[in-house]
Amino acid sequence: xxxxPSPYLTQESEYNLSEDVVTKITEMAASFPxxxxxxxxxxxxxxxxxxxxxxxxxxxxxxxxxxxxxxxYGVLTFYTMFNLKPVGKYHIQICRNVSCSLLGAKHIIDYLxxxxxxxxxxTTADGKFTLTLVECLGACGMAPVMMINDKYYENxxxxxxxQILKTLK
Amino acid sequence: MIQETKVLxxxxxxxxxxEVENYIRDxxxxxxxxxxxMLPQEIVEEVKKSFLRGRGGAGFPTGYKWSFLPKEKTKxxxxxxxxxxxxxxxxxxxxxxxxxxxxxIEGMTISGYAIQSELGVIYIRGEFKWIxxxxxxxxxxxxxxxxxxxxxxxxxxxxxxxxxxxxxxxICGEETALIESIEGKxxxxxxxxxxxxxxxxxxxxxxxxxxxxxxxxxxxxQNDADAFKRMGSFQSAGTKLYGISGHVNKPxxxxxxxxxxxxxxxxxxxxxxxxxxxxxxxxxxxxxxxILKADEINLDMDFDSCVKANTMLxxxxxxxxxxxxxxxxxxxxxxxxxxxESCGQCIPCREGLSKIxxxxxxxxxxxxxxxxxxxxxxxxxxxxxxxxxxxxxxxAMAIQSMITKFREEFDTLLK
Ligand SMILES: Cc1cc2nc3c(=O)[nH]c(=O)nc-3n(C[C@H](O)[C@H](O)[C@H](O)COP(=O)(O)O)c2cc1C
Ligand code: SF4
Ligand code: FES
Numbered sequence: 001x002x003x004x005p006s007p008y009l010t011q012e013s014e015y016n017l018s019e020d021v022v023t024k025i026t027e028m029a030a031s032f033p034x035x036x037x038x039x040x041x042x043x044x045x046x047x048x049x050x051x052x053x054x055x056x057x058x059x060x061x062x063x064x065x066x067x068x069x070x071x072x073y074g075v076l077t078f079y080t081m082f083n084l085k086p087v088g089k090y091h092i093q094i095c096r097n098v099s100c101s102l103l104g105a106k107h108i109i110d111y112l113x114x115x116x117x118x119x120x121x122x123t124t125a126d127g128k129f130t131l132t133l134v135e136c137l138g139a140c141g142m143a144p145v146m147m148i149n150d151k152y153y154e155n156x157x158x159x160x161x162x163q164i165l166k167t168l169k
Numbered sequence: 170m171i172q173e174t175k176v177l178x179x180x181x182x183x184x185x186x187x188e189v190e191n192y193i194r195d196x197x198x199x200x201x202x203x204x205x206x207m208l209p210q211e212i213v214e215e216v217k218k219s220f221l222r223g224r225g226g227a228g229f230p231t232g233y234k235w236s237f238l239p240k241e242k243t244k245x246x247x248x249x250x251x252x253x254x255x256x257x258x259x260x261x262x263x264x265x266x267x268x269x270x271x272x273x274i275e276g277m278t279i280s281g282y283a284i285q286s287e288l289g290v291i292y293i294r295g296e297f298k299w300i301x302x303x304x305x306x307x308x309x310x311x312x313x314x315x316x317x318x319x320x321x322x323x324x325x326x327x328x329x330x331x332x333x334x335x336x337x338x339x340i341c342g343e344e345t346a347l348i349e350s351i352e353g354k355x356x357x358x359x360x361x362x363x364x365x366x367x368x369x370x371x372x373x374x375x376x377x378x379x380x381x382x383x384x385x386x387x388x389x390x391q392n393d394a395d396a397f398k399r400m401g402s403f404q405s406a407g408t409k410l411y412g413i414s415g416h417v418n419k420p421x422x423x424x425x426x427x428x429x430x431x432x433x434x435x436x437x438x439x440x441x442x443x444x445x446x447x448x449x450x451x452x453x454x455x456x457x458x459x460i461l462k463a464d465e466i467n468l469d470m471d472f473d474s475c476v477k478a479n480t481m482l483x484x485x486x487x488x489x490x491x492x493x494x495x496x497x498x499x500x501x502x503x504x505x506x507x508x509x510e511s512c513g514q515c516i517p518c519r520e521g522l523s524k525i526x527x528x529x530x531x532x533x534x535x536x537x538x539x540x541x542x543x544x545x546x547x548x549x550x551x552x553x554x555x556x557x558x559x560x561x562x563x564x565a566m567a568i569q570s571m572i573t574k575f576r577e578e579f580d581t582l583l584k
Contacts, residue, residue: 039353079336136257140414
């Protein structure tokens with residue numbers, strides 16, 4: 001990442017929940033017997049809007065769900081799918097669990113780090129790709145497997161990885 | 170040759186099954202139609218008679234679980250469908266949800282009627298976003314056709330379903346952690362008892378069943394309990410989805426009668442070992458199940474036979490490992506997973522597993538110390554039975570089985 005100021009210091013106005021997200025969160029809260037059940041769905045919606053969960057949005061969410069930012073933060077940090085800092089335009093999450101390892105996940109991971117010139121956990125300098133390792137994605141019969149943003153890519157090999165990356169502008 | 174019996178996966182290669190008309194044209198909703206002419210208690214009895222056992226891993230008889238609800242309904246009852254599908258090696262529930270979402274929805278509606286619930290929640294792993302959307306679409310379709318919502322089929326029964334996506338925590342597949350997660354909390358298992366059938370979601374009586382379990386309910390109702398029993402083996406009725414991954418020629422999902430032989434599944438159904446290699450080991454029921462050696466796979470894949478063979482049927486996720494694979498490496502991947510997923514509440518699970526991780530990492534780096542294998546075994550024994558949820562135990566047993574059954578490979582690392 002470049003030397004941008006800590007997200008905790010950024011202007012809140014940059015991170016206003018969109019009207020659409022607020023409506024959806026309110027609807028979600030109404031579909032459960034208790035409001036708090038909308039918390040995890042709401043965090044997904046926020047991440048869909050910003051690509052991560054910016055701290056100022058936590059305050060807004062706390063007000064919507066009548067809870068405290070601290071409680072939300074405790075939940076947010078428990079779940080690995082929520083990004084606590086910005087990620088690249090394309091977030092590559094590659095499975096390193098047993099079935100994928102047996103069919104060469106390690107090789108694909110090495111190939112990606114070389115191709116993108118980053119280590120696992122890093123984002124490319126142009127902000128385009130972030131590479132993360134994850135546990136089993138529930139696609140073991142199609143190993144090795146990765147996810148880019150919301151989409152699954154299965155039965156990977158070097159050639160397939162090349163083709164996939166080429167389509168991502 | 171054993172015939173593949175496609176019941177739950179019969180629409181695997183058909184599209185459009187989220188449309189009510191297509192599903193009904195193929196016999197769908199006959200089960201619900203029949204169920205709504207019966208008393209809830211009669212359905213519970215029929216499910217008991219069918220010998221249906223939970224497909225989420227533990228194999229608990231479904232009808233009996235349902236009958237643990239309070240006799241008098243004083244609070245709302247909730248039905249939760251466990252679609253967390255987190256157990257490594259497992260990719261089965263997604264096939265039902267992707268290709269036959271209304272089968273699950275019909276199953277939940279019948280189950281909701283049987284347990285007198287008005288709300289069902291499908292808790293699906295967060296990564297399956299497109300599947301969650303498909304389920305939502307199918308739910309909308311069912312609502313429009315008066316098959317969900319108020320006064321279903323004009324029979325005075327109200328029931329609805331909401332879909333909620335998890336967010337990448339394996340432990341949320343454990344039923345009480347899952348309830349916490351639906352309540353908007355960290356997914357940390359609760360102390361049991363009380364069991365969810367008494368005190369569950371929002372402290373109300375709650376039934377939690379796996380996707381595959383709930384998808385069997387319409388099949389049982391359409392015909393009857395006996396027809397369902399005849400599809401499986403004596404103790405384990407119906408069919409089973411077996412996911413086969415790893416070093417086989419044809420990895421994939423296979424549906425066979427419950428109790429089909431493991432050797433048959435690997436060598437025939439999945440086409441045997443890749444590249445003409447020999448088999449070394451098999452993890453038969455997801456990563457939590459103890460490993461088997463190549464000469465132990467003449468095994469009927471049902472709950473009881475697996476227990477007799479000191480392993481578990483678990484989720485039916487079969488991971489096949491060939492002769493070229495070092496088991497200590499598999500063990501490290503396994504322990505890395507469990508350390509990553511431990512919710513941190515119990516010391517043996519949190520500390521014990523990461524100690525094993527340290528020792529094993531050192532061992533594989535050529536920095537093992539004398540006695541370190543014994544230390545790992547001792548830790549796995551100390552986890553045994555001393556944790557809040559079954560994860561700590563399962564992880565310990567899985568690792569212990571790899572060390573004891575392939576001891577010489579670990580010993581070699583010390584030389
Ligand atoms: C650590 C852990 C993870 C689990 N993960 C799942 C899962 O992903 N899916 C599932 O259906 N059951 C899972 N279970 C089992 C559930 O706790 C529960 O027993 C099951 O959903 C009950 O459904 P059934 O009676 O239909 O089998 C898990 C259990 C543990 C201890
Ligand atoms: S055994 Fe592990 S995962 Fe289960 S409650 Fe204890 S610490 Fe959490
Ligand atoms: S092990 Fe990679 S998807 Fe399951």
